[in-house]
Amino acid sequence: MTSSDPRRDGAVDSARSGDDGCEPAGTRDGPGPGEPEAPALEPIEKVVVVGTGFVGLPLALLLADRGKRVVGVDIDSNLVRAINEGTLHVDEAELQALLESDAVERNLEARTEPTDGDAFVVSVPTPLTEPTKSPDLSALEAALDSIRPHLEPGDLVNVESTVPPLTCAETVVPALEAAGLEPGAEIQLAHSPERILPGDVFAELVTNDRIIGGIDERSRRRAAALYEPFLEGRVYYTDLLSAELCKLVENTYRDVNVALANEFALIGEELDVDMSEVIDLANYHPRVDILQPGIGVGGHCLPIDPWFLNEVDPEHTNLITTARRINDKMPAVAARKVRRTLAPLADPTVVALGAAYKPNVDDRRNSPAERIVADLRADGYRVRHYDRHVDALAYDELRAVLERESPDVVVQFVPHEETVAALAEHRAWLDDAGIELLQFGVGNPIEP
Numbered sequence: 005m006t007s008s009d010p011r012r013d014g015a016v017d018s019a020r021s022g023d024d025g026c027e028p029a030g031t032r033d034g035p036g037p038g039e040p041e042a043p044a045l046e047p048i049e050k051v052v053v054v055g056t057g058f059v060g061l062p063l064a065l066l067l068a069d070r071g072k073r074v075v076g077v078d079i080d081s082n083l084v085r086a087i088n089e090g091t092l093h094v095d096e097a098e099l100q101a102l103l104e105s106d107a108v109e110r111n112l113e114a115r116t117e118p119t120d121g122d123a124f125v126v127s128v129p130t131p132l133t134e135p136t137k138s139p140d141l142s143a144l145e146a147a148l149d150s151i152r153p154h155l156e157p158g159d160l161v162n163v164e165s166t167v168p169p170l171t172c173a174e175t176v177v178p179a180l181e182a183a184g185l186e187p188g189a190e191i192q193l194a195h196s197p198e199r200i201l202p203g204d205v206f207a208e209l210v211t212n213d214r215i216i217g218g219i220d221e222r223s224r225r226r227a228a229a230l231y232e233p234f235l236e237g238r239v240y241y242t243d244l245l246s247a248e249l250c251k252l253v254e255n256t257y258r259d260v261n262v263a264l265a266n267e268f269a270l271i272g273e274e275l276d277v278d279m280s281e282v283i284d285l286a287n288y289h290p291r292v293d294i295l296q297p298g299i300g301v302g303g304h305c306l307p308i309d310p311w312f313l314n315e316v317d318p319e320h321t322n323l324i325t326t327a328r329r330i331n332d333k334m335p336a337v338a339a340r341k342v343r344r345t346l347a348p349l350a351d352p353t354v355v356a357l358g359a360a361y362k363p364n365v366d367d368r369r370n371s372p373a374e375r376i377v378a379d380l381r382a383d384g385y386r387v388r389h390y391d392r393h394v395d396a397l398a399y400d401e402l403r404a405v406l407e408r409e410s411p412d413v414v415v416q417f418v419p420h421e422e423t424v425a426a427l428a429e430h431r432a433w434l435d436d437a438g439i440e441l442l443q444f445g446v447g448n449p450i451e452p
């Protein structure tokens with residue numbers, strides 16, 4: 005595709021400001037020597053964040069903490085009530101502290117319907133339709149519909165959701181035009197995909213560099229101003245399509261590299277070699293940095309985002325879709341391993357530890373551990389499932405759980421720090437009680 009492609013209408017070339025192509029957020033007050041005076045930006049006092057889930061809520065909290073008036077909009081009325089009544093609990097201490105802070109109580113209001121504002125941030129889910137793996141943009145479209153009556157000339161619309169390439173051009177621009185506002189001319193449009201790492205959200209939101217794609221320079225600068233109250237990372241400007249692609253390329257890179265590690269682990273299983281050790285040794289090479297094999301790739305991003313690239317260019321995504329399939333089969337590989345342990349036992353009871361999609365988080369979306377437990381239960385095995393981080397499966401003392409359940413086998417699927425420590429502490433007791441222990445997890449995928 006060339007820059008004259010009509011689908012990129014409105015996009016401009018990278019507008020980078022510093023010598024190194026980036027600029028610290030909000031630190032450029034005036035033009036450089038010989039540069040024309042940039043027109044002043046309208047201040048952003050009130051921000052409407054549409055979708056106050058994993059991505060939208062932390063942004064709403066940080067902006068409210070820094071004195072902005074923030075309206076968090078979510079169709080989940082229970083979530084809205086919990087935010088307003090201060091009863092919401094989140095799994096990260098810094099975010100929980102913000103939730104309970106006076107500034108947030110003063111400045112953040114949650115609602116089920118949008119209202120007017122200076123800037124609108126869209127952070128709603130963009131899942132896949134199963135089994136076709138095509139993007140489901142219905143939440144994005146509904147969110148755009150819902151803000152339409154509240155949009156006014158001069159407002160900023162900034163999409164943070166991860167979206168398939170060309171979504172801004174083909175879905176967001178028409179939605180804004182339908183509101184009677186020409187993106188770029190009358191209303192500003194930016195796409196700044198969120199890249200925070202679950203488990204370290206607060207720190208990454210503040211310190212990560214931001215990619216800001218905009219339909220024009222003013223949109224990009226205004227979006228940078230939105231993040232300025234808290235952002236310590238640098239801002240890199242680009243066009244809308246490149247910002248969409250950047251997010252997808254990042255997650256695809258990670259997914260493909262986990263698949264490579266998983267494929268190595270499968271070779272190791274075939275040869276009866278501990279591939280984790282081989283990978284550790286290979287990583288001493290100065291130009292090798294292999295990721296860790298695991299029981300599968302879960303979460304809301306890696307299992308989904310590579311398919312967005314496949315959607316726009318199926319011909320050139322062979323490696324990417326093969327990697328997806330390798331990662332998707334890893335839970336079945338782990339389940340097979342558990343079955344081998346259970347097969348000789350008569351009517352065994354299993355305690356399964358870990359339901360989150362990765363260590364030290366409470367998120368269960370696309371969790372490989374849950375898939376394995378479901379498979380084992382479908383086989384008829386009695387599996388008691390626990391996870392320290394997941395409210396519905398939580399427990400206080402691992403030892404008390406084990407004494408109560410009296411299992412034949414304990415399987416650690418997710419190496420949460422506390423789980424690993426507790427199992428180490430009770431190892432001798434497990435041995436004495438004749439309880440077999442299998443420990444899976446990143447770095448120890450196949451060979452418990």
Ligand SMILES: NC(=O)c1ccc[n+]([C@@H]2O[C@H](COP(=O)([O-])OP(=O)(O)OC[C@H]3O[C@@H](n4cnc5c(N)ncnc54)[C@H](O)[C@@H]3O)[C@@H](O)[C@H]2O)c1
Pocket residue numbers: 054055056057058059060077078079080083127128129130143144146147150164165166167197198199200201202304305
């Ligand atoms: N979870 C992550 O690690 C992560 C990280 C970076 C980017 N993203 C991307 O950010 C986007 C949001 O993901 P998330 O993890 O925050 O999802 P989430 O499910 O945690 O939160 C989304 C929220 O949007 C609400 N919602 C749905 N439709 C709505 C509508 N029409 N109006 C208002 N609210 C609506 C839902 O009720 C939910 O509370 C996705 O595109 C995702 O791919 C996610």
Ligand SMILES: CC(=O)N[C@@H]1[C@@H](OP(=O)(O)OP(=O)(O)OC[C@H]2O[C@@H](n3ccc(=O)[nH]c3=O)[C@H](O)[C@@H]2O)O[C@H](CO)[C@@H](O)[C@@H]1O
Pocket residue numbers: 166198199200201202254255258262295296297298299300301302303304305306361362363446
């Ligand atoms: C490029 C990148 O870093 N993107 C991050 C990613 O966040 P994430 O939490 O989804 O990513 P991971 O931590 O990689 O976990 C995913 C799954 O892969 C398994 N895994 C991991 C490493 C490994 O060596 N072996 C494995 O098996 C792990 O157990 C888990 O199931 O997407 C977010 C949303 O877009 C981003 O915002 C965020 O920056």
